[in-house]
Amino acid sequence: MSVLASLLLATALATTPTPAAPSAPSPPPAADTLMDIPPELHHLLLQRVVRRSQSEPERLQRLVTLMFDPEGLALQYGASDTHSVAESYATRRINCLSFTLMFVALARDVGLDARAQEVAGVVSWYEKDGMAYSNGHVNARIRMDGRLITVDLDSSIQMDRRGPRMIPDKRLFAHYYNNRAAELMADGRNDEARGYFQASLRSDPQLADTWNNLGLLDARTGALTAAAGDYDRALALEPQHIAALGNALNLFRRLGDEVHAGMLLARLQQVHARDPFYQYTLGIEAERSGRYAEAARHYANAIKLYPDAHQFHFGLARAAFLSGDLALADRELRTARSLGPPDEQQRYQAKLDGLRRLSGQTASIQP
Numbered sequence: 278m279s280v281l282a283s284l285l286l287a288t289a290l291a292t293t294p295t296p297a298a299p300s301a302p303s304p305p306p307a308a309d310t311l312m313d314i315p316p317e318l319h320h321l322l323l324q325r326v327v328r329r330s331q332s333e334p335e336r337l338q339r340l341v342t343l344m345f346d347p348e349g350l351a352l353q354y355g356a357s358d359t360h361s362v363a364e365s366y367a368t369r370r371i372n373c374l375s376f377t378l379m380f381v382a383l384a385r386d387v388g389l390d391a392r393a394q395e396v397a398g399v400v401s402w403y404e405k406d407g408m409a410y411s412n413g414h415v416n417a418r419i420r421m422d423g424r425l426i427t428v429d430l431d432s433s434i435q436m437d438r439r440g441p442r443m444i445p446d447k448r449l450f451a452h453y454y455n456n457r458a459a460e461l462m463a464d465g466r467n468d469e470a471r472g473y474f475q476a477s478l479r480s481d482p483q484l485a486d487t488w489n490n491l492g493l494l495d496a497r498t499g500a501l502t503a504a505a506g507d508y509d510r511a512l513a514l515e516p517q518h519i520a521a522l523g524n525a526l527n528l529f530r531r532l533g534d535e536v537h538a539g540m541l542l543a544r545l546q547q548v549h550a551r552d553p554f555y556q557y558t559l560g561i562e563a564e565r566s567g568r569y570a571e572a573a574r575h576y577a578n579a580i581k582l583y584p585d586a587h588q589f590h591f592g593l594a595r596a597a598f599l600s601g602d603l604a605l606a607d608r609e610l611r612t613a614r615s616l617g618p619p620d621e622q623q624r625y626q627a628k629l630d631g632l633r634r635l636s637g638q639t640a641s642i643q644p
Contacts, residue, residue: 302469305457305476308450311361312382318366319386325349326387333421336387341428344380352376354430359456373414373430374456378449380417380428390420393449394427394441413486415452418443451481459490462497470494485514489521496528504528517548519555553582553589560592564599572596587616591625 314322325343330336343349351369358370362382365375377393384391396414416429418441427441458473471494477487492507505528511521522545529538549555560575576593583589594609614625 302466302472305454305473306361308447308476308480310363311450311453312378312446313361313363314382314386315363315366318362318383322383322387330387333389337384337389337419337421337426337428340380340383340387340389344376344383352379357460359453359460361453372456373416374449374452376430377415377417378453381446381449384417384419392418392420392443393446394418395444395448396441413452415444415449416441448481448484451477451484451487453477454480455484455487455490458487458494462490462494467494467498483514485511485518485521488514489518489524492521492528493524496524496531501528501532516544517552519545519548519552522548551582553579553586556582557586557589557592560596564592564596569596569599573600585616587613587618587621587625590616594628 321343322340326336326339330339344352350366352365352371353369354372355370356372358365358368358372358375360368360371360375360378362379365371365379371379381391381393394416396416416427419426419428454473454477458470458477461467461470461473471491474487474491474494477484478491481487488507488511492504492511495501495504495507505525508521508525508528511518512525515521522541526538526541526545529535529541556575556579560572560579563569563572563575573593573596576589576596579586579589580593590609590613594606594613597603597605597609610625610628614622617625
């Protein structure tokens with residue numbers, strides 16, 4: 278993913294406890310303050326965007342330029358930089374959630390019709406301090422001249438067939454509190470994290486990620502019955518929520534309840550078998566371990582489940598190349614190029630050209 282790749286919905290899978298920090302917990306900010314624009318930033322918008330723009334498209338372009346230009350806000354990405362608009366302005370640090378909060382607020386301030394969107398099916402995981410995180414994603418949507426325009430930090434995000442889903446501000450705020458809570462929990466600030474989880478559920482009690490993460494917090498602090506209830510709530514909202522299924526499975530194994538654990542394992546295996554993103558993740562793991570034939574099988578399974586994802590075809594092309602099947606690699610690269618966005622098409626074309634020049638020499642196809 279790019280340097281502006283997004284961290285959102287930190288859905289933790291592991292149960293390794295972290296010692297609590299000694300500092301007293303501070304309450305989460307009120308929801309109605311998260312998108313407040315500092316006066317000096319509002320003035321900058323008037324000077325750099327509103328007064329220099331004759332049309333909505335020009336206003337949109339000037340806003341994007343202002344946010345990232347070295348002579349503007351010069352925003353920089355940080356995975357754990359979950360901030361309100363005012364905090365993002367003060368620190369000049371954002372992740373995808375902070376960017377979406379800020380962009381929607383600023384776009385509205387300059388007269389644009391802006392809303393937040395959830396993106397499902399993001400292929401991104403990472404581990405930190407004994408916890409595994411699955412990244413979701415949000416971006417911004419502008420309605421302009423009868424068209425819908427998406428503004429996103431990362432054009433490489435792979436979404437499912439449903440595409441992005443527009444969400445109300447309350448759900449965006451729930452994501453903010455959930456994200457911040459997960460960051461606090463990773464730092465061992467469990468009491469403070471609980472306050473943010475509660476704020477998330479007050480903003481949107483239908484956010485399954487928050488119930489899952491609250492279950493993890495309860496499990497880490499020994500409240501196992503409460504954790505089981507939390508996972509039940511998450512799975513009632515999203516029966517195929519992979520993290521909640523995995524966490525509940527671990528919990529019932531910990532409790533010695535093999536009957537419930539077995540039922541959850543069967544559900545989880547069924548979800549994995551139907552999930553192209555999980556198959557793709559297995560392919561990446563196999564490829565990194567040098568098991569190229571196995572990687573090719575997983576990539577092929579992902580393609581069967583979701584044939585329009587250019588990343589899946591590129592993965593199969595890599596695995597085929599590394600296995601010595603240059604014909605399959607060539608075919609899958611051409612498919613990836615035809616499905617990919619313009620910037621990816623150029624990269625895939627370069628890989629194709631290199632592959633076709635291969636004549637007894639060693640070449641490589643890297644992600």
